[in-house]
Amino acid sequence: MTGMRLGVDVGGTKIAAVVLDRNGHRIFHARRDTPKTYADVLHAIGGIVGECEGAVGAGASIGVGMPGSQSPRTGQWRNCNMTFINGRPFAADLEAALGRPIRIENDANCFALSEAIGGAGEGYPVVYALTLGTGLGGGLVVDGHVRRGANGVAAEIGHVPIVVPEGEPAPCYCGGLGCAESYVSGTGMARDHRLVTGETLSSPQIIAAMQAGDAGAIATFGRLTDRLARLVGMLANALDPDVIVLGGGLSTVAGLAEAVRDSAPRYVFGREAAPPIVLARTTESGARGAALLWD
Template identity: 45%
Template structure:
């Protein structure tokens, strides 16, 4: 049987069909309609299109922003807010008449990269998603670690570790806390930090390019970003100590961070003897939909 993966994004919903070797048999997408009933209808249409192109029916896995509460089965913490408080998996199964497996989109990315991506062969991998916000997912021995409360990997909503006096208490976060990584090491946080330093609101690529040419404020912004990101990763290393950190999201395209982060992680990790890997995702933007498909074993 083939595997169908669904990636529910903020602006689009994508479906892909994979064969037993992980090759794409079909890949289709539609705009996210931005409402609950429309999303369920769109997912059904995309599955039908993917299976038609692939010429077979498949198992169905769905990657979503947010997570399912293990207590009441309802969605929570999704930036696609129309999903929150809804029994999304059950309603989708009713609409499709088929069984569905569902996981957080960052967990799906981690699974994809652990199966046949940049972390293939590693016992443990932590997915680092740094884009508009910050997400994460942990896979150990080929299995997603969601935790007892379904909150595993939610490192975006812990405070920046080893804050300096100038950083404390950090900006207020939409979650209600202050100093969250989501506000400081996301692409958004990178841009805002540079704007506060230079008075210029530039996108991340422009800041990195300016730093490459030696522009002082841009160099300082990139240095501060790498140090904060390294501190955050060192905290994960001290708790989980994954073999591989795999990066996705817009900031994963900043090639300069990969050579610089290991030394920062090593400096802040307990004992100062960290020797893990920091690598970009092999499958890039395809990791989410591939990981969703892989929620069912081959």
């Protein structure tokens, strides 16, 4: 082996890849659009692997991050928001297409691994990472290794139902009702804003209105941060991680992390303190974390 590690992050719209050298430094990266059929996704991953290895002039180990997880019972992929992947033996098919072994993990677990090794979670034994974007992902790394759990669903906090005081519980694509992701995400915030105010705005529009002083948008943002603080309390009471890393597009909105830090302790048993809440530091963390699946 050359010691090169290639990580591929398969997202709903983009496939991103990075190549790390033997010291963990990024030496190449590439992106392409995610196709809309199963066969085309396998083909596109093969294409980006070929592009990366051609550019660096060497073979590499291959790690892959993707939404959802592999069933330990059937070997089939499931819980992916790219639903055409569900029910397929994705890892086996990809290994066959690439002609070599791969390591594959849930994308939020890859994000957590990237932050635990050289990111904002460096030095903390138990790192819980939350990606707050269109959806809500969770990942868990203990002592530098991803913990996927006995059923492959560890850290899937986005599909824990949360109690909200107003309205009917929101239906989720997973089949659940009142899943945290339906409230604590860009999509969830937009839905909540529409239900409470009657205004249909995207999450960036709500943030802009909040920053311009709009009372309705300020209240929507307050509900979002309060619900996120409840999730932090839930995480603390179940696992009490050493650090919680926040990533994703919504996490960097000014005031979000501060609001969650302020209110989280009131949802933690004893009401004394919550785990430290820090912002993600690594770039291309899904692909980088996938590369780090190989030591």
